Amino acid sequence: MGASSLIVLICAAVAFSAGGIAIAKFMVKGTKNTAKGEAYECGIPAKGTPWDQFNVGYYLFALIFLIFDVELIFLYPWAVVVKSIGWPAFVEIVIFMFILFMGFLYAHKKGALKWM
């Protein structure tokens, strides 16, 4: 993967997303309706502003995120050497992720991720 393939990749990404929007603009006949602006089948309607204070109980989310976010740091050195080590490296990282998943499962079962 050189710099040229990266440029091709970026161009393809831009073309793909911009193309979709352009085709929609071109083909859809516009009708104005307030219901269209709502989050139809995309979760519950939003309430209040995003800057509201929220329940301190969510600190558990923060802690769990913190742990799992940083644990993934070990994937970086693993990714560097995985090709030269081969399958044993894959098995080891699966074990590592499994242990992490155990922690996540425990947090979930304990209700730490419940919506308040």
Added chain:
Amino acid sequence: MIPQIFQTVPIEHFVYLSAVLFVIGVVGVLTRSNAIIIFMSVELMLNAVNLLLVSFSSYHQDPAGQIFVFFIMAVAAAEVAVGLAIITMIYRNTHSVDINDMSRLKG
């Protein structure tokens, strides 16, 4: 593996910088009274060590130092998670995170 450009800076400079950062952390721990700020100072100490390890790693052309940094970061995150949980627990009971308020244990 490690860019040669870093090696043009003498190793002493890195050592001085991280020693200064470390001392700032130590002074923060010893003088501040807010538990969270003390905790931040401890993190500063750990990051001073990280900097030191990375620069030595570059100096020795040896990746082991960088791997050690990964471990320090992961362990520091675990420590922060436990620490913040403890601080939250205390805040719920006393509505304060000032360590000067905590002097019930005396002998």
Added chain:
Amino acid sequence: MMVLIILTAAGILAMFASVFNGRSVVLPVSLSGLFAAGYFALLEWNTNTTYFEAMRMDNFAIAFTVVCLFAAFVFLLLYHYMHYSSDVHYAEVISIILFSLAGVVVMVSFTSMLMLFLGIEILSLSLYILAGLKKKDLLSNEASLKYLLMGAFATGFLLFGIAMLYGATGSFMLSDIAYYLGLHKAVAEPFIVTGIIMLMIGLLFKVAAAPFHFWTPDVYQGAPTLVTGYMATVGKVAAFAALVRVFQLGFSPALETYQFLFAAVAVTTMFIGNITALYQKSVKRMLAYSSISHAGYMLIALMAANEVTNGAVLFYSIAYTLASLLAFAVVAILQQKSGSDEVSVFNGLSKSSPLMSITFAVAMLSLAGIPPTAGFFAKFYVFSAAISDGWVWITVLAIINSFISVYYYFAPVIASYMKKGNEEGIVLATPVKVLLAIIALLTLLIGLLPGSLSYLI
């Protein structure tokens, strides 16, 4: 390696037992985990198996692993019989204990600084949580926060020391560091000096030696009593084993140079621990200061640095662990009954529970170092190791300290036999009785037949 896997797996199982309403399987799972771990550890006796150049299960490591597993076994049983129905976090506590033991195994068997750091952190993080077990109790909260802040602070020093040594030698392996120190006669290089001193500060914090002991009394008093017992035995013994290992495998060429520092630390630790312990009203706080002074005695063995050091340290650790477990178990039971940890709760104990008063007396005799208990021979081996290396003055000071300590160790014993108190009988579960009796008998047995134990490693 098998030991680590078993302990971790048992910990995870215990953790999940709480979510799936399996409280009753927690104890069997964890105890069989402990026994399997002990079995696999002993299987590697005399093999010196090395794992990934990071851990080596030599006899030193195995002996200390087994001592800590035994302490954890006692803790688990006592915890089960005292808190099974009252503590909602019963399963979690046991799983954290098992995880902390994984840290202990790493901590006593490392050959690389990385593993030293990881082991210490795994153990310490577990202990921070355990210290704060009583979530609504302000004392427990305070203990846990103080322990966390001071522990993390000490870790910073430890890491700075490791980084400096890495800078000087270019390796985290203890053998490489020792080779470098021996080859270059480099014990006086600035990086090395800073590194070793910082590392020493970090480790002395963990073993609670003066002048880095100030967190110990508060933490030991505030934490739940059984947890204090666990910290004072497993936490201290493992940290001490790590200290011995670092200096023997890594810094042996530099040990001569740093002996005077150890001497200073050992003497201050003994005097501060013993003299402050005289003024304590709380038995828990008294035992905390006593554990500080015992760190001082153990440092003497390390200072001697000859072939008997390992044996002396191991013997001392065993004697200290047994006696401390007994003492903290009795204090924990009494505290659960009366809600207080003052010396006065011992009044009339010989009437209300003869077994507890006798076992407590044995523990105190052993801690004070009076024959025929294990504590006497522990001190004897340590002092003879010191004298064989020419440290006579420090041995004299240590013996003076032993005499001082007799005074405060006997206060609760005298209270339990001489003073009148609540004579209502205290009912104990049979396994707890058996456990107390067995530990007391072991203390006496080792005291009567010290022979081979000290030459084990």
